[in-house]
Amino acid sequence: MRAQRVAEEFAKLYGSAPDGVWSAPGRVNLIGEHTDYNDGFVMPFALPQATLAAVARRTDGLLRLHSADIGGGAAGGVVELPLDRLAPGTDKDWTAYPAGVVWALREAGHPVTGADIHLSSTVPPGAGLSSSAALEVVTALALDDLHDLRLPRRQLALLCRHAENVYVGAPTGIMDQTASACCTEGHALFLDTRDLARKQIPFDLAAEGMRLLVVDTRVEHAHSDGEYGRRRAGCEKGAALLGVEALRDVPRAGLDVALARLGDDEEVRRLVRHVVTENGRVERVAALLESGCAAAIGPVLTEGHASLRDDFRVSCPELDLVVDTALAAGALGARMTGGGFGGSAIVLVRTADTATITKAVEEAFATANLTPPRVFEAAPSAGARRVSRSAWSGCTP
Known part of the structure; x- marks a missing residue:
């Protein structure tokens, strides 16, 4: 014990x-x-x-x-x-x-x-x-x-x-x-x-024939590093320019108007776009899980990774390799999780595909001469x- x-x-x-x-x-x-x-x-x-x-x-x-x-x-x-x-x-x-x-x-x-x-x-x-x-x-x-x-x-x-x-x-x-x-x-x-x-929100993937894998890339990150703080400051700047208390207050339906108001500040525009669309993704996933449609959250996870990679720019080559490899091997969805700049990705898989997708990710890391990733199943605890x-x-x- x-x-x-x-x-x-x-x-x-x-x-x-x-x-x-x-x-x-x-x-x-x-x-x-x-x-x-x-x-x-x-x-x-x-x-x-x-x-x-x-x-x-x-x-x-x-x-x-x-x-x-x-x-x-x-x-x-x-x-x-x-x-x-x-x-x-x-x-x-x-x-x-x-x-x-x-x-x-x-x-x-x-x-x-x-x-x-x-x-x-x-x-x-x-x-x-x-x-x-x-x-x-x-x-x-x-x-x-x-x-x-x-x-x-x-x-x-x-x-x-x-x-x-x-x-x-x-x-x-x-x-x-x-x-x-x-x-x-x-x-x-x-x-x-x-x-x-x-x-x-009930989250029992095993009952629906699925698993959620965590892939630790073994690329360490540190939240106190400057990149995290700069993105937070950029979000605060975006909220101030838009005259709202926080980016939470920018409605998804009004995102295009908000982005236009930010003018040529492309960095702040990207940060705002991610936060507003990500809030929408959380609500979509919650609704899907409550409706018993867990498999349908896969594309939403993948969409979230693209936003973190392209708009918030907190992914890294190892995280992208996990996501791309897992999707190519048949995963239902995948994305980085956590603050970024390293760390882990999550992969939604059918139970029957778990070994195949795990092997594909491990082989991709070996081919790229990277430190072998740590892969384990995430069980809500x-x-x-x-x-x-x-x-x-x-x-x-």
Whole structure:
């Protein structure tokens, strides 16, 4: 049992058993890319891959962090951070994500007094599957429980986003944290990022003879890099030029008029076009799934990839290779997922075609002399939760 192993590792590190173990998953975004920071619509679902945190409360104002697989793995030492010295911009390592959550909770007035934390994750970093959000959410949920804060999941997600935006310095939207905190097993989450209204939409491809594959290109990306921020700034510029609060407010039927108003600023025109049409694609996919027409979402996924590649320009040759190869091998649809500049693509396939399409993608990467991709099936899974309420008696230092 993975949770027990993490608890045992905690005991060896810190000399006593943890107060409990918590889990927060990574996510795949089915559709709705770069819409969340434009107050738009998204539709993620949680993955089985998750970050586990064994945690014990402290009362001396000290945060101690260790990871089994980040920043040097088991060979890395425990990092000690006094709570009163936590400040944005002071940490450029992986520890900024959990430390940022502690800082955000304290900044909001919550009486977090310290913690010992040991982390273990199966969410691939840099793959566009929200490994950072899983790290943030699992920390927030554990501290919420241990300090009896009783914060709603929506509030935990907002605090985690604040930590990533301000403490880490990555200008991400709210989707990743909400997905990790709020998704439910067997469903995709239709999320309105303006008011955080949520709707769980049944998503059982296996029952309809289909699978959704994730292809991790192993090309790592970083949200705090300048390209992501430049696109967000471009979207904000487009909204300002159009006189709207956010690009969410540009109606699909009025897109051509809006683009004409932007004049010769081709870069902003492309960004606006993607966001407006992508919001429409999220609504179309939601309607198709609710109507029992899951196979029909394939072309919508592919359309979304073309928009991300040509208008938003956040794809890369490896992602395009996955999409083009999968479609040529008979996939129902495919697109990049996540922020882009690397990471993963998703491929909708008939169950009977899974092996053939997987082999075609792997062979295409081999022919191009690229690092072999990691391919796995994405199954809609549960969101963040506590997986242990007490220490195991077998945990000894």
